[in-house]
Amino acid sequence: xxxxxxxxxxxxxxxxxxxxxxxxxxxxxxxxxxxxxxxxxxxxxxxxxxxxxxxxxxxxxxxxxxxxxxxxxxxxxxxxxxxxxxxxxxxxxxxxxxxxxxxxxxxxxxxxxxxxxxxxxxxxxxxxxxxxxxxxxxxxxxxxxxxxxxxxxxxxxxxxxxxxxxxxxxxxxxxx
Amino acid sequence: xxxxxxxxxxxxxxxxxxxxxxxxxxxxxxxxxxxxxxxxxxxxxxxxxxxxxxxxxxxxxxxxxxxxxxxxxxxxxxxxxxxxxxxxxxxxxxxxxxxxxxxxxxxxxxxxxxxxxxxxxxxxxxxxxxxxxxxxxxxxxxxxxxxxxxxxxxxxxxxxxxxxxxxxxxxxxxxxxxxxxxxxxxxxxxxxxxxxxxxxxxxxxxxxxxxxxxxxxxxxxxxxxxxxxxxxxxxxxxxxxxxxxxxxxxxxxxxxxxxxxxxxxxxxxxxxxxxxxxxxxxxxxxxxxxxxxxxxxxxxxxxxxxxxxxxxxxxxxxxxxxxxxxxxxxxxxxxxxxxxxxxxxxxxxxxxxxxxxxxxxxxxxxxxxxxxxxxxxxxxxxxxxxxxxxxxxxxxxxxxxxxxxxxxxxxxxxxxxxxxxxxxxxxxxxxxxxxxxxxxxxxxxxxxxxxxxxxxxxxxxx
Numbered sequence: 168x169x170x171x172x173x174x175x176x177x178x179x180x181x182x183x184x185x186x187x188x189x190x191x192x193x194x195x196x197x198x199x200x201x202x203x204x205x206x207x208x209x210x211x212x213x214x215x216x217x218x219x220x221x222x223x224x225x226x227x228x229x230x231x232x233x234x235x236x237x238x239x240x241x242x243x244x245x246x247x248x249x250x251x252x253x254x255x256x257x258x259x260x261x262x263x264x265x266x267x268x269x270x271x272x273x274x275x276x277x278x279x280x281x282x283x284x285x286x287x288x289x290x291x292x293x294x295x296x297x298x299x300x301x302x303x304x305x306x307x308x309x310x311x312x313x314x315x316x317x318x319x320x321x322x323x324x325x326x327x328x329x330x331x332x333x334x335x336x337x338x339x340x341x342x343x
Numbered sequence: 344x345x346x347x348x349x350x351x352x353x354x355x356x357x358x359x360x361x362x363x364x365x366x367x368x369x370x371x372x373x374x375x376x377x378x379x380x381x382x383x384x385x386x387x388x389x390x391x392x393x394x395x396x397x398x399x400x401x402x403x404x405x406x407x408x409x410x411x412x413x414x415x416x417x418x419x420x421x422x423x424x425x426x427x428x429x430x431x432x433x434x435x436x437x438x439x440x441x442x443x444x445x446x447x448x449x450x451x452x453x454x455x456x457x458x459x460x461x462x463x464x465x466x467x468x469x470x471x472x473x474x475x476x477x478x479x480x481x482x483x484x485x486x487x488x489x490x491x492x493x494x495x496x497x498x499x500x501x502x503x504x505x506x507x508x509x510x511x512x513x514x515x516x517x518x519x520x521x522x523x524x525x526x527x528x529x530x531x532x533x534x535x536x537x538x539x540x541x542x543x544x545x546x547x548x549x550x551x552x553x554x555x556x557x558x559x560x561x562x563x564x565x566x567x568x569x570x571x572x573x574x575x576x577x578x579x580x581x582x583x584x585x586x587x588x589x590x591x592x593x594x595x596x597x598x599x600x601x602x603x604x605x606x607x608x609x610x611x612x613x614x615x616x617x618x619x620x621x622x623x624x625x626x627x628x629x630x631x632x633x634x635x636x637x638x639x640x641x642x643x644x645x646x647x648x649x650x651x652x653x654x655x656x657x658x659x660x661x662x663x664x665x666x667x668x669x670x671x672x673x674x675x676x677x678x679x680x681x682x683x684x685x686x687x688x689x690x691x692x693x694x695x696x697x698x699x700x701x702x703x704x705x706x707x708x709x710x711x712x713x714x715x716x717x718x719x720x721x722x723x724x725x726x727x728x729x730x731x732x733x734x735x736x737x738x739x740x741x742x743x744x745x746x747x748x749x750x751x752x753x754x755x756x757x758x759x760x761x762x763x764x765x766x767x768x769x770x771x772x773x774x775x776x777x778x779x780x781x782x783x784x785x786x787x788x789x790x791x792x793x794x795x796x797x798x799x800x801x802x803x804x805x
Contacts, residue, residue, distance in 0.1 A: 201554060203553060203781075205559070205782075205786060206555070217559065220564055249497070249499075251499055268504040268507070268585070269504055272504075273507065275575050276510075278567075278571055279515045279572075280518060291550070292525065292550050293549055293550070294547075295545070295550075297550055298532065298550055298552070299554070300529070300551075300553050305553050306530040306551075308360065
């Protein structure tokens with residue numbers, strides 16, 4: 168049997184969420200939803216795990232912190248220690264106060280940019296990429312649920328029957 | 344969906360649907376620009392080009408074309424820099440701090456406030472760059488391995504801290520702004536009919552999908568960026584204040600500067616947001632989204648930060664006497680009663696007296712009055728920086744070095760020019776970018792819209 172993708176369209180986020188709950192309780196696997204804004208509470212229903220980008224941000228920040236410390240230690244203590252106003256640069260620890268602002272700024276810069284770049288790459292959203300949404304109306308006021316026959320044990324007809332009760336407005340099927 | 348108390352004023356007026364919101368925000372971008380837009384853009388462009396001309400003249404001739412002298416080595420350049428950076432603080436404060444505090448009213452104003460921030464920081468960044476005189480060696484502020492031996496920038500210097508602070512602030516603000524813009528560009532992309540605009544907006548939208556997983560990431564990224572941007576906002580203006588506070592000039596050498604500068608920055612930034620949004624909501628028919636309640640909230644922020652600034656002025660004055668340091672005391676007496684008394688008086692009236700009028704509910708809910716005060720505050724905040732910088736310098740320790748500062752036409756031209764350029768950028772933004780965060784506004788419609796407030800069951804059946 169060829170794989171089919173069923174796109175079920177709703178005109179309200181609440182209706183989609185209720186529909187998804189009903190379908191999932193009947194054992195239907197919903198692969199994805201497309202919406203013009205985040206539908207709060209849909210993730211646990213359709214089994215979307217929480218992102219780990221926050222951990223990445225922390226790691227990028229840690230990298231920035233380390234780089235800034237190593238860099239400033241090298242520039243100011245090792246390579247060319249300066250005696251400014253009778254305050255010589257002997258050790259990093261003694262001079263650490265002057266290095267706090269840049270250490271902080273560089274940490275934030277690395278964390279923010281590292282996370283943003285990872286976010287774009289993970290989403291596969293980069294300049295000029297083709298639109299990934301199944302219907303142009305999903306960025307306006309329509310909400311779409313994606314169900315794949317290959318991911319479901321149920322027959323297509325049974326799926327149709329279950330979907331019928333969820334109050335959708337349009338249904339579209341594509342054979343892959 | 345978080346439900347809000349029905350007695351709170353609705354944040355979205357009128358019985359809007361999701362589609363209405365898209366229409367309201369996208370129509371001004373898709374329609375032809377009104378005549379007024381062309382007129383304003385033309386004026387801003389001419390002023391901006393004049394400013395660029397002045398900058399080119401300055402670069403060709405040297406910093407001597409400014410009205411500086413051997414006593415007053417810093418005047419309008421750094422005043423304008425601090426003024427613009429200060430204005431640039433409201434955007435990130437609105438989008439980051441208010442996001443952390445879950446303030447929903449931020450959603451109507453954050454996009455344009457952030458745009459304003461970015462353009463204001465552009466203008467601020469111009470001043471240190473042209474102040475170098477030799478713009479083409481501007482990259483020397485970065486610690487780049489070089490052929491001059493072990494020559495590094497001085498990491499002990501607050502001026503270098505500024506380089507890092509401003510560049511981090513600018514780039515992080517751009518990222519924060521753009522990540523929020525991507526889903527809204529996708530909305531415009533999916534509506535666009537004309538091939539050129541379709542192509543442009545699909546490049547800008549990065550192929551955004553609106554998948555559940557992508558929204559999940561989007562929300563976390565926004566939250567973490569807000570968490571990072573919040574201390575960043577406070578650090579940036581603190582570091583700007585270090586430019587003065589770490590020096591030994593009486594009048595600059597004060598520990599109160601960081602908090603006082605941050606409060607002043609938020610104060611002037613919100614005033615600029617008011618100036619711009621009061622015009623924009625009218626010109627682009629966005630009265631349903633940015634209405635009296637939003638203006639009132641912003642006025643409260645202006646009132647609070649204005650009071651902090653006022654307290655700081657008076658504390659500073661008291662401490663200069665209480666310290667027993669006669670130079671310090673003189674710097675402040677001279678500020679208030681010396682030849683620059685008028686600048687000091689302007690600062691006190693505009694920044695300390697005018698925000699106190701916002702205690703009156705009638706006044707802070709009046710759009711016309713708000714517009715007036717927002718301009719007054721921005722003038723006052725320019726004078727604040729002028730007073731701090733010029734009056735602290737103009738009477739040196741040696742009376743033979745006493746001097747006055749008179750701006751040259753180039754000083755004035757560069758300053759006015761940056762205002763022109765700022766409006767060029769802002770008008771382009773208003774013309775081609777979604778000025779409201781569509782996706783965020785839609786997500787609060789059911790909890791804070793008028794329909795819900797009037798009958799909480801409005802969206803039950805639907």
